[in-house]
Amino acid sequence: MARTIDLHVHSTASDGILSPAEVVAEAAARDVWLLSIADHDTTDGIREARTAAAEAGLTLVPGVELSVGAEAHEIHVLGYFIDLDNQPLQAVLRTLRGARDLRNERIVARLREIGAPIDLARVREIAGDGSVGRPHIAKALVEAGHCGSMGEAFGRYLARGKPGYVGRERLGPAEAAQAIRQAGGIPVLAHPGKLGYRRRIEEILDMGLEGVEAFHSDHVEKDVELILDIAKSRNLLVTAGSDSHGPQSERPIEIGSLDIPEWVGEKFLASAPQGWDESR
Ligand SMILES: [Zn+2]
Ligand SMILES: [Zn+2]
Numbered sequence: 001m002a003r004t005i006d007l008h009v010h011s012t013a014s015d016g017i018l019s020p021a022e023v024v025a026e027a028a029a030r031d032v033w034l035l036s037i038a039d040h041d042t043t044d045g046i047r048e049a050r051t052a053a054a055e056a057g058l059t060l061v062p063g064v065e066l067s068v069g070a071e072a073h074e075i076h077v078l079g080y081f082i083d084l085d086n087q088p089l090q091a092v093l094r095t096l097r098g099a100r101d102l103r104n105e106r107i108v109a110r111l112r113e114i115g116a117p118i119d120l121a122r123v124r125e126i127a128g129d130g131s132v133g134r135p136h137i138a139k140a141l142v143e144a145g146h147c148g149s150m151g152e153a154f155g156r157y158l159a160r161g162k163p164g165y166v167g168r169e170r171l172g173p174a175e176a177a178q179a180i181r182q183a184g185g186i187p188v189l190a191h192p193g194k195l196g197y198r199r200r201i202e203e204i205l206d207m208g209l210e211g212v213e214a215f216h217s218d219h220v221e222k223d224v225e226l227i228l229d230i231a232k233s234r235n236l237l238v239t240a241g242s243d244s245h246g247p248q249s250e251r252p253i254e255i256g257s258l259d260i261p262e263w264v265g266e267k268f269l270a271s272a273p274q275g276w277d278e279s280r
Contacts (some may be wrong), residue, residue, distance in 0.1 A: 005034040005265035006256045007063065008078065008190070008213065008241020013037075013045030014065075015133035017246030020045035023255065024052035024060070030256040034265045036080060038063030038241070041096040042131060043084050050278070059269070059278060065190060066180070067096060069170030075204060076190035077173055078213065078239065079180035080268075081276050086183035096171065097131055104132050106166045107158070111137075114163045116146040134158050135250055150250055177208035184273055188239050191216040193223035201230060211237030215260050217253045218243070237271050240264050 010016030011023045018026060020037055023045075027035045035058055037049050046062045053060035062084055066077045082089060108120045118140040126143075127136040138153035147153045157164035177187035188211035192201045205212065214227040215238075231238045240260040244253045 003031050003033050004256045004258070005240060005260060005268070006032050006242050006244070006258070007034070007036040007061070007080070007239045007268065008038050008065070008216070008243050009035065009255055010039055010065075010243070010245045011037050011045040011049070012128065012130040013042050014039035014131050015127075015135050015245060015249075016130070017249050020049035021052040023246075024049050024056055024058070027255050028056040028058055030254065032058060032256040034059045034061070034269060036061040036063035036241070038065045038078050038080075040065050040067060040131065040133065041093050041100065043082070043090075043093065046084055053278075061269075061272075061278075064093070064180075066092070066176040067100075067170060068173050068176045073195065074170075075173050075195075077176040077180065077209070078188040078190045078211075078241075079176075079183070079185040080188060080211075080239070081273050082180060082183045082185035089179050089183035089185075092171070092176075092179040099170065100131060100133070103166055104137065107134070107137055107164055110166060111141070111157060111164045114157075116141060116144070116157060116164070118144050118146070135245070137164075138250065154250060172207070173204050173209065174207040177210075181208070181210075184276075186210050186237060186271065186273070188213055188237065190241075191218055191243065192227055193219040198226060198230065201227070202234075205230070205234065205236065209236070211239055213239045213241060215240030215258050215264065216243060217251075217258065237268065238264055239268060 011020040064079045068075050123136050123140045138150040141153040180187040189209045190213050195201050212231050242253050244255045
């Protein structure tokens with residue numbers, strides 16, 4: 001196994017299965033030298049991960065993944081090298097997490113209406129310290145006997161277009177990019193392959209994004225080619241991440257499992273804002 005990087009991993013601080021320290025241990029075991037934990041709408045896992053990374057001898061860059069919207073699309077904006085103590089950013093994250101709580105309540109209400117009742121308190125218990133998300137609701141659906149697996153829970157109830165799907169009010173990409181920048185970070189458009197075609201991707205990038213996630217577990221080769229071409233023509237930072245949520249998650253993907261050219265990690269680290277160091 002060659003030395004590799006992974007700039008997009010989730011932990012139990014949001015909807016991942018592994019704790020931040022477990023993510024770092026798994027990354028180290030898989031020969032990852034440059035890692036970022038980028039949880040949904042929270043930086044709560046970073047400090048634990050930082051301690052573990054110092055012990056494991058790998059470089060940890062603080063990250064976050066903001067869920068925002070543009071028209072009907074769900075857009076994810078990654079923020080790297082952010083200052084964890086930046087209060088305006090933390091306020092934005094609190095707002096986003098609040099929107100998530102409200103959404104969970106609406107999903108549970110919807111499930112009750114369609115004859116698949118689950119207990120929100122149990123969903124919170126399953127989530128533990130992390131923020132509650134659809135994977136926890138899926139587990140509760142399995143537990144309550146409404147379906148046989150988490151995959152079935154998504155397929156029958158929770159995926160977009162299914163009866164238990166609830167959209168949510170969101171911040172726009174421009175506001176997310178701004179919040180990340182003023183916290184000293186670099187805003188990056190996550191997995192743009194999902195957006196489909198070039199013009200759509202460029203429209204979002206124009207909203208103040210400074211980087212683009214070219215390598216991602218959902219991207220096929222032609223996505224990567226397109227996104228690298230866009231990045232080159234606009235001189236954007238290129239990032240790479242598995243988006244692993246851990247084993248037994250909805251979509252199990254190993255940390256550090258992508259094939260990423262060496263220059264990606266080198267350029268990424270070279271783009272660190274002046275004065276940034278791992279202990280910040
Ligand atoms: Zn995402
Ligand atoms: Zn993600």
